[in-house]
Amino acid sequence: MNLRKSYRKAYYNLFSHMYDKFVELHSRDRRQRLRDWLVEMANLKPEDRVLDICTGTGAVAIKALNATRERAFVVGVDFSRGMLSRAREKSRKVNWVQADVTLLPFKDNSFDVVFCAYGFYELKDREKYLALKEICRVLKPSGKFLIMEHEEPKHPIIKLLYRIRLATIGSLSSKKFIKRELEIISQFFQKVDKILSFSGNSKIIIAEGPRP
Ligand SMILES: C[S@@+](CC[C@H](N)C(=O)[O-])C[C@H]1O[C@@H](n2cnc3c(N)ncnc32)[C@H](O)[C@@H]1O
Numbered sequence: 001m002n003l004r005k006s007y008r009k010a011y012y013n014l015f016s017h018m019y020d021k022f023v024e025l026h027s028r029d030r031r032q033r034l035r036d037w038l039v040e041m042a043n044l045k046p047e048d049r050v051l052d053i054c055t056g057t058g059a060v061a062i063k064a065l066n067a068t069r070e071r072a073f074v075v076g077v078d079f080s081r082g083m084l085s086r087a088r089e090k091s092r093k094v095n096w097v098q099a100d101v102t103l104l105p106f107k108d109n110s111f112d113v114v115f116c117a118y119g120f121y122e123l124k125d126r127e128k129y130l131a132l133k134e135i136c137r138v139l140k141p142s143g144k145f146l147i148m149e150h151e152e153p154k155h156p157i158i159k160l161l162y163r164i165r166l167a168t169i170g171s172l173s174s175k176k177f178i179k180r181e182l183e184i185i186s187q188f189f190q191k192v193d194k195i196l197s198f199s200g201n202s203k204i205i206i207a208e209g210p211r212p
Pocket of ligand 1: 008009012053054055056057058059060077078079080083099100101102116117118119122123127
């Protein structure tokens, strides 16, 4: 594992104790509503097999399980043991798996829906490509991948702060990806759409039909 990735993992292990509180205070709970919107956009069916990558403390995975009245088979993957411990405290009904998104420990064609909330842009560009390949492999041919991320801020100062955050997490290269995100994701999926949140600060990218 490279140094930046080990740093990111250590950061999240440490941060896991206050992550939920931080998100709640920082976003005044807007992020929870945005995550509800993300899960709604997937139109989950009770029999679906759902994977939430970069699951962190499991917010999206748990919402997905609840949206199907606990009938779907839901897996949450993260490489941080600390974040997964917090997730496990919240639900024992989701299957929590410690793994790296660039090497998913699942068989081909095993999921109907893959989610990733506020985790994709933190990956280095090479990791993003490897993760996209893995997501396509584990998705069924009719499956879809939904990404939720912050839209790059327009205001110059906020944009600078946003870039500083990407840099501290070791992912400044993400700005190249962000500029061409739809074009790059289209290399992996047949249909790609982007929807902005009401405020315009967040977005959902829906990618359907993984390319073989
Ligand atoms: C900002 S948090 C988002 C957590 C959650 N999805 C949410 O909505 O709150 C990003 C998460 O991605 C995880 N992560 C980062 N790189 C990863 C990788 N290569 N493999 C697996 N998990 C990773 C981190 O451990 C962290 O829990």
